[in-house]
Amino acid sequence: MTELSAGQPYAAPLRWTSGDPAAAAHILQATARSVLDRGHEELWPPDTLTVDALAQDYPAAGWQVAWQGEQPVGCFVLMNPDPVFWAEKPAGEALYLHKLAVHPAAQGQGLSLLLLRRAEELTREAQRRWLRLDTDVTRPGLQAIYTSFGFETVDRQQVMTFEVFRYQKEV
Numbered sequence: 001m002t003e004l005s006a007g008q009p010y011a012a013p014l015r016w017t018s019g020d021p022a023a024a025a026h027i028l029q030a031t032a033r034s035v036l037d038r039g040h041e042e043l044w045p046p047d048t049l050t051v052d053a054l055a056q057d058y059p060a061a062g063w064q065v066a067w068q069g070e071q072p073v074g075c076f077v078l079m080n081p082d083p084v085f086w087a088e089k090p091a092g093e094a095l096y097l098h099k100l101a102v103h104p105a106a107q108g109q110g111l112s113l114l115l116l117r118r119a120e121e122l123t124r125e126a127q128r129r130w131l132r133l134d135t136d137v138t139r140p141g142l143q144a145i146y147t148s149f150g151f152e153t154v155d156r157q158q159v160m161t162f163e164v165f166r167y168q169k170e171v
Helices: 021-037 051-057 111-125 140-148
Strands: 015-018 063-068 071-079 094-102 130-136 152-159 162-170
Touching: 021 051, 021 063, 021 071, 021 094, 063 111, 071 111, 094 111, 111 130, 111 140, 130 140, 130 152, 140 162
Parallel strands: 094 130
Antiparallel strands: 015 063, 063 071, 071 094, 130 162, 152 162
16 A cells, blocks of 8 residues: 555546445455555454455445445545544544555555545534544654645554554644
8 A cells, every 4th residue: 555646646537435334345355465565564364355255344335435346445534433443532533543454456646536526525414523543653655645644743652563653634
């Protein structure tokens, strides 16, 4: 995912679906394999990317999938609240973005920007003030995507076994 550039427009027409964890799992699994194939540290453990495993942590209705024709090319999930990474924040003030991914076949075309715009749009529609997310401290490429989109660093936290930067953007 670090190959994505927020400055390049994604030219292909997209359609969006929600509540499709199977399509999201397909994208997430392909992305995780691609990260490893490029010699990077594991992004997500493969056993956490099955439909059943994703259902344990993320609401099925929160999944957003971008499609180009019949191919799922990008996804993310929105939550409210986020009891793990943002436990101290009250429900109702933000939506929380997780598992943003672009299928390897669609990377490098600026699709991450469109995914973030979609998340921002849905956050506004839900009448939330903030869009929040976290990312591992060892992922400077992802951090650059988020800050270039206007997210501000809130803090650095140890959450369970993860060390993350937490970001937010007022929408």
